[in-house]
Amino acid sequence: MYSIERFFAVLQDIKVAHYISASLYRAEAKEKCLQCDRTMAGGRDYTRANCRVENPTGNSLPDFVALYGGGNLWSERVVALVQSKGLTGYRATEIELVPLLGSTLPVERQRYYAVDFTGRVEVSRQHFDDNLGQVCPACGTWRPTRGKVSWGDKTVAIRTDLGPLPDFTTGGNVRVGNHLCSRAFVDLVRDHSFTGFSFRPAARGLPRVDLANPSWFDTFREQARTSYPELLEE
Numbered sequence: 001m002y003s004i005e006r007f008f009a010v011l012q013d014i015k016v017a018h019y020i021s022a023s024l025y026r027a028e029a030k031e032k033c034l035q036c037d038r039t040m041a042g043g044r045d046y047t048r049a050n051c052r053v054e055n056p057t058g059n060s061l062p063d064f065v066a067l068y069g070g071g072n073l074w075s076e077r078v079v080a081l082v083q084s085k086g087l088t089g090y091r092a093t094e095i096e097l098v099p100l101l102g103s104t105l106p107v108e109r110q111r112y113y114a115v116d117f118t119g120r121v122e123v124s125r126q127h128f129d130d131n132l133g134q135v136c137p138a139c140g141t142w143r144p145t146r147g148k149v150s151w152g153d154k155t156v157a158i159r160t161d162l163g164p165l166p167d168f169t170t171g172g173n174v175r176v177g178n179h180l181c182s183r184a185f186v187d188l189v190r191d192h193s194f195t196g197f198s199f200r201p202a203a204r205g206l207p208r209v210d211l212a213n214p215s216w217f218d219t220f221r222e223q224a225r226t227s228y229p230e231l232l233e234e
């Protein structure tokens with residue numbers, strides 16, 4: 001039922017080369033959950049939004065900037081490549097960057113896009129929370145049940161037997177609280193040396209992806225096989 005490929009990577013921002021803080025303004029929720037009033041996954045409208053950037057050094061911005069509040073900014077060269085490769089499960093909206101007082105934006109800066117992850121996948125409840133958390137049936141927003149299960153207790157296992165998987169997702173039946181991406185995207189970032197990206201496996205307890213290692217996936221496969229033999233099928 002499962003295969004190694006379903007251990008999507010989690011997108012992280014820890015490799016930002018220099019200090020950048022970025023906040024989004026006027027991003028409107030265009031699609032809200034009728035049951036719990038939360039914004040649906042991929043339900044933000046960035047068309048009139050802008051992004052305030054604090055970049056005291058004035059150095060070039062990386063290709064990936066994580067936003068306060070959990071969003072993603074990608075440079076136009078990332079968006080262009082993801083588009084040309086036909087990767088699925090995202091929506092990218094060009095966004096205006098505005099320097100915060102005392103900051104400068106590099107003159108040669110590229111255009112940037114706010115990216116929503118819209119792909120849906122089926123997450124195994126058994127592995128995610130043993131059915132102990134509370135899930136909004138309409139939007140999949142998950143909350144821990146006190147004393148039984150908390151964030152990060154268990155692992156994200158995505159079902160692969162239900163048809164093609166998107167390259168970008170935040171979950172589906174359960175919103176997992178992370179931005180997940182496929183192996184294909186990790187390889188793209190690696191091959192093109194895009195900056196600012198860092199990845200760790202969605203499955204808990206496995207080491208961060210070593211982007212300098214050309215056979216990172218083989219290493220990861222071995223580690224996953226050791227840690228999660230019951231989940232894997234070759």
Ligand SMILES: [Zn+2]
Pocket residue numbers: 033034035036037038136137138139140141
């Ligand atoms: Zn809801």
